[in-house]
Structure formats: C-alpha cells, structure tokens
Amino acid sequence: MIHSTAIIDPRATLHPSVNVGPYSIIGPDVVVGADTIIESHVVIKGPTTIGARNHIFQFSSIGEATPDLKYHGEPTTLTIGDDNVIRESVTIHRGTVQDRGDTYIGNSNLIMCYVHIGHDSVVRNNTILVNNTALAGHVVVDDWAILSGYTLVHQFCKIGAHSFSGMGTAIGKDVPAYVTVSGSPAEARTINAEGLRRRGFSESTLSNLRRAFKLIYRQGLTLDVAMERLSTMTTETPEILPLIESLEASERGIVR
Template identity: 55%
Template sequence: MAIHSTAIVDPKAQLDSSVEVGAYSIIGPNVRIDAGTKIGPHVVVEGHTTIGKDNQFFQFSSIGAAPQDKKYAGEPTLLEIGDRNVVREFCTFNLGTVQDGGVTRVGSDNWIMAYVHIAHDCHVGNRTIFANNAALAGHVHIGDWVILGGFSNVHQFCKIGAHAMVGMSTSLTQDVPPFVILNGNPAAAHGINIEGLKRRGFSREQISAIRQAYKTLYKSGLTLDEAKAALDQEIAQVSADVAQHLQLMRSFLDTSTRGIVR
C-alpha cells in the first residue's frame, strides 16, 4: 500500500494492497476500502464505512462521520460507497440511523464536486453529478443520472427521479419526477431534460413520448389522479422500449410521499 508516513491507518482497517492514502489522512478501524481507490491528503474516513474500487477522494473530506441527528446514540450504522466515484474537496458523507434502514448509500460513477453534503440515510444512485455546495438532508433518495446544480438543497425525505435536473440555488421541499428539469424558489418545473436524454442514447420516439407524458402531468390541467389515468393510457399505446420509460415516471408518482413539484 502507498500510505504516506504521516497518515494514521488503524490496524483493524481493511485496505486492499493497491489503495493509496495521502498525507495526514485518518482511516478508522471499521473501514474497508477496495482496490484502486485513492484517499487524498487530510481526509478522514471513519465509522462502519465500505468503499469500493477505483474511487478518488480529494483533500479535506469527512467520510463516515456520525449523523447530524440528535437521536443518534452511537449505533453501528453504515455508509456504503460504490465504484469509480470522484469526490472533490470538503465533502461530508454521514452514516445512516436506526430510525431508517441504518445505511447511507452512494452508488457508482458519480461526480461529486466540492462542499457537497450527503446526510444520514440518503440513497444516491449511479452516474449523478452534484455541483459545488449541493446538500441533501436526511433520508433523501436520488435516482440514476440526476444532476444537482450548485447550492441546491433538498429537504428531508424528498425523492428525485432518474434523469431529472435541478437548477442552481434551488430549494426542494417536494419530490421531482424522472426526466423533469426544475429551478427556482419556490421550485417550478420547466420541461424535460432533452439534451441529457440525447447524450444518453434515448431515441427520438422515446424522447417524444416522455415529452408528451410531461405535458400530461404538467400542462393538461388534469388533477394528479386524472393525469395518472391518462399516463396509463399513453403507456398502453406505445412500444415496450418506450413504455419502460413512461412507466418509470408513472411508478414514481405512486411512490411519492411528499407530493411532487407541480
């Protein structure tokens, strides 16, 4: 292992032989780090934290610290991080709490910029981008490919669906369906993430159907229940490769507990 002489790595920590640990970093006893991961200088990794392969943590981040929750009483809760994530300077990822599932989870291939906070019991998917100072309160769920603009804030228990995009300095207090772009205070929807979908290989037919679903949900004047029924009809009328994406939006509406931004 390439461990700097000034780093402090607890003998009980489990680090693959290829892991790098920079100057003055601290690795706690219940930490496991897989192959190819690089821990930069002045990083603290503690708690029951598991980190996968080929991640890169830049300087001054705090990973696996106790949750910022007054109910936390030192229970051995978890932080799980996947593979190939880039975590920039001054980020804070906290452990879970027993009041929820006991685990904070970050997936793979995420691009996490400086000063991002991921609070207790959050679940972050894969291939997301969090710009500087984005912050998740506790129990937030973020789908795959989501983009959070700088200084955006997400309220406790909110959900953001896959491929959604949240603009800079937006404060979210309700859920965001998949594919939707929104911005402002209060947050308001402004269409679907067409450019992002094109970059990810969505066909013209798929994007057209998603755009129509957005119009049904946001522009038709229907109540939410009426919009759900209309979406069911739209799903029944399209091919399977299109229907899977409309179903993603439709299912999200049934799982929303805080109501959607609408």
C-alpha cells in the same frame, strides 16, 4: 502506497493497491477496495465500506456520525460502491437506526466540492451533484440525476431518474423522473431533454416524454387521471414507466 504521515487504524482493512495521501486518517471498521485513491487530509470513519476505483479528494469527511438529534451513537453504516469521484471538502454522514441505518452511494457518481450528503440518504448510480449541493437526511437520488450548484433538498424527498435541477434550486417535494426543476421553491419547467439526448434517447421518445410532461403539468388534470393516461402510452414508449413509477412512489407530493 500509504504516506508515512497517514494514520491507519489497525482495525481498518485496505486492499494492498489502495493509495493514501499525507495526513489522512482512516479509523476502525473502515474497508477500502482495490485501486481506490485517498488524497491528503481525508478523514474516514467507520463502520464504512468503500468499493473499488474510487477517488476521494483532500479535506473530505467520510462516514462521520450524523448530528441528527435522534442519533445516540448506534453503530450505523456508510456504504460507497465503485468508480465514484468525491471531490474536495465533501461530507457524507452515516445512517440512523430510526431509518435505513445506512447511507448509500452507488457507482460512477461525481460528487463535487462542498457537497453534503445527510444520514440515511441513497444516491444511486451515474449522478452528478454539483458544488455546494446539500441533501438533508433520508433523501433518495435516482440514476442519472443532475443537481446543479447550491441545490438544497429537504429531508425525505425523492429525486427521480434523469431529472435535473437548476442552480440554487430549493427542493421541498419529490421530483418526478425526467423533469427539470428550478427556483426557490422549486417549480417544474420541462423535461430534461438535453440530458436525455446526450444519453441516446431518440427524438420520438423525447416527443412522447414532452407529451407526458404536459399531461401532468399543463392540462389541469388530477395526478390520478394523468397517470391513467400515461399508462396508455407505455407500449409505444416504455421509457415512460420510470416516470409513472416515480409518481407512484411519491409520498411528499411532487414539485409543481
């Protein structure tokens, strides 16, 4: 299961079912879970913990130290959950002690070619990061978000659940849950209706989420007033709660 040309540090811990391809290098303090496949020419540095059934493709660099100038060699970490697909030439850096100290990737994410995930970022579950997407440090990407190719995300931004960015979007503020953004700089366009429909959201729920979007973006209301009105809709449409929570959590302000 481990190719003869692979270099595995004796201080790494690999489940017996792990498959490691030619010329890959796995350093000390790396833990890899069951049935994970590591293709050829992958470099994994620790401290890094990788869960079960992940598939990491060739030329990826996983768990390297961040180039952030405030990092001075402290023993920070990278944590990757289960069932992720990490395609060719992805780079994922460990955290910094000035923030979480850990970069975190959850479960069932598709991370496509040339994606970069910077230090202390959090990518939760079931996301898709399309080719050449780049997350600066301290970014949070919530469940089911899709970032199209060449999306750039400024440090400390939060990307809400079920949101969507168009190709080449430059995101400098927080993206609320369900919202589609595009452009450079990013602007809010509509809700991610097609993605929500594919995930089983009903047409009545989509209609109410469109109303919620208009309250925030089309009626000239302050955000506080819009959120008050949104709170009255949660009984009929509890799916609005993630939208309200993403607005409440925003520290950089939201994409307009």
